[in-house]
Amino acid sequence: MSTTVTFAGNKAEAPELHHTRENKPFVTCRVLVNNRIQDDQGEWVSDVPTARNVKIFGSAATHVHDSCGSGAPPFVHGLERTERWPDRETGEKHTKGVVVVDNRFGGVGLSLMYVSARIDRAPHAAQAR
Secondary structure: OOEEEEEOOOEEEEEEEEOOOOEEEEEEEEEEOOOOOOOOOOOOEEEEOEEEEEEOHHHHHHHHHOOOOOOOEEEEEEEEEEEEEEOOOOOEEEEEEEEEEOOOEEEEEEEEEEOOOOOOOOOOOHOOO
16 A cells, blocks of 8 residues: 655755666655744744655656756655665665655646746657657
């Protein structure tokens, strides 16, 4: 069973482009989600941001890499996963929560609340051949 999450935030850093063993692109980035809370005086203030690790696969990976730098305000819709791996030197086990976005499920968009954007339609994979 997978948990679906949707959130908006700001990119903490520019997305990093990687490739799978099959040479398919994917992007990793961190998105900071800022929540507003009321303080003791009833004033709305920013809470401590929550950092979400995001992996984007498929055609969206290259679009995000080419279009979204640090500070970009994305909407992310994907599946929450836990990645597990052993440390190469010590064998110590590590875990990390990741939101996975791919062409089959999920998506990434920009919040246009405080920014403007221009849409450049990418050629469809079938048209590019």
